[in-house]
Amino acid sequence: MPVGATSGTADAMNRHILVMGAGAWGSALALHMHRTGARVQVWARNPASRLPSGAMPRLPDWPLPADVTVSDTIPAKPDLILVVVPVQHLASVLPLLPQGVPAILCCKGVERASQTFPLDVMARVRPECPGAVLSGPNFAHEIAAGLPAAAVVAAPRMEQALTWAAAVSSPTFRLYASDDCTGVQLGGAAKNVIAIAAGTAMGAGLGENARAALITRGLAETGRLAAALGGQPATLAGLAGMGDLVLTCTGVASRNYQMGLALGRGAGAEDAAAALPGVAEGVTTASALLGLARAHGVAVPIIETVSDFLAKTLTLEEARSRLLDRPLKAE
Numbered sequence: 001m002p003v004g005a006t007s008g009t010a011d012a013m014n015r016h017i018l019v020m021g022a023g024a025w026g027s028a029l030a031l032h033m034h035r036t037g038a039r040v041q042v043w044a045r046n047p048a049s050r051l052p053s054g055a056m057p058r059l060p061d062w063p064l065p066a067d068v069t070v071s072d073t074i075p076a077k078p079d080l081i082l083v084v085v086p087v088q089h090l091a092s093v094l095p096l097l098p099q100g101v102p103a104i105l106c107c108k109g110v111e112r113a114s115q116t117f118p119l120d121v122m123a124r125v126r127p128e129c130p131g132a133v134l135s136g137p138n139f140a141h142e143i144a145a146g147l148p149a150a151a152v153v154a155a156p157r158m159e160q161a162l163t164w165a166a167a168v169s170s171p172t173f174r175l176y177a178s179d180d181c182t183g184v185q186l187g188g189a190a191k192n193v194i195a196i197a198a199g200t201a202m203g204a205g206l207g208e209n210a211r212a213a214l215i216t217r218g219l220a221e222t223g224r225l226a227a228a229l230g231g232q233p234a235t236l237a238g239l240a241g242m243g244d245l246v247l248t249c250t251g252v253a254s255r256n257y258q259m260g261l262a263l264g265r266g267a268g269a270e271d272a273a274a275a276l277p278g279v280a281e282g283v284t285t286a287s288a289l290l291g292l293a294r295a296h297g298v299a300v301p302i303i304e305t306v307s308d309f310l311a312k313t314l315t316l317e318e319a320r321s322r323l324l325d326r327p328l329k330a331e
């Protein structure tokens with residue numbers, strides 16, 4: 001049946017969706033797809049951690065419907081796959097993908113070893129698989145609650161992006177299409193790093209003005225990097241750029257923002273990460289994005305400062321001074 005069947009139609013009711021990853025975002029997307037009428041199966045590395053009652057040791061704290069199966073088996077031919085594992089583990093999960101089934105990658109970040117985005121990892125590991133990415137301002141618990149939200153599905157061809165955006169959309173979760181895979185993936189990766197900076201500033205008591213400056217200048221350096229990588233700077237003004245940047249730098253539910261808050265209050269990086277209710281992708285993405293920016297000769301002072309601060313080559317006070325002492329220039 002057509003992958004792009006609109007939710008609520010007979011086709012949508014018959015679709016078989018495989019969600020790979022049972023963390024906060026995978027569980028929320030499984031629940032969302034189930035609401036569209038699709039038959040949903042979740043693959044988990046360790047299905048026992050997702051108990052039949054819906055109880056989980058940590059996040060997510062919402063139950064999945066009884067007819068959403070969670071197991072470590074992969075069906076032969078689902079209609080569509082959502083891959084929802086952290087970026088650093090993507091390459092180890094992709095070999096499990098059934099042959100020839102379109103896969104939408106829902107993670108945000110840069111693979112550290114290769115300094116590449118999720119769709120590049122897919123092209124390397126499973127070049128024959130049709131792929132897209134989903135990114136935007138979406139806290140998992142709000143999607144799980146069915147609250148209204150929007151995001152972007154990006155694929156190399158607009159026609160594919162439109163088809164897969166329709167396949168995931170519902171009356172409460174509106175998916176826009178884009179063919180700027182670089183811009184969309186960069187937006188999702190960079191916002192996590194800048195959210196660590198914003199959280200750190202707030203945790204250290206530097207104030208709301210400082211956070212607004214970090215958001216705005218963070219968007220400026222992300223736009224410069226997008227242009228150098230062949231993306232469209234205009235994409236960074238959209239949901240996967242500014243939308244997600246604002247949410248993650250101001251929403252207290254963000255794991256990346258929480259990571260920054262703890263660092264700003266003086267916690268060590270390991271302790272701060274261990275206390276989080278899930279992965280903070282910005283921690284591993286910071287150095288990867290910095291490497292990418294350096295390779296393209298683009299100045300990314302906020303990303304560089306976060307990367308150095310996380311690597312402990314910079315104290316908090318030195319990080320603050322480095323950003324404020326930069327030469328004055330035109331905005």
Ligand SMILES: NC(=O)c1ccc[n+]([C@@H]2O[C@H](COP(=O)([O-])OP(=O)(O)OC[C@H]3O[C@@H](n4cnc5c(N)ncnc54)[C@H](O)[C@@H]3O)[C@@H](O)[C@H]2O)c1
Pocket residue numbers: 021022023024025026044045059060084085086087089092093106107108109138139140141277278279281
């Ligand atoms: N939580 C959100 O609100 C949200 C929203 C949008 C995007 N994302 C992105 O989605 C991705 C996943 O985030 P999450 O919130 O679900 O994280 P999470 O920490 O809640 O869960 C990660 C899941 O991946 C699994 N996992 C880890 N290593 C694995 C491996 N090697 N093989 C298989 N499974 C493995 C874990 O067991 C866990 O179930 C991240 O890239 C994140 O940035 C999250």
Ligand SMILES: O=P(O)(O)OC[C@H](O)CO
Pocket residue numbers: 108136137138139140192195244247248253254255256257279280281
């Ligand atoms: O909790 P975070 O920081 O991973 O952010 C979650 C989503 O990416 C917000 O769009």
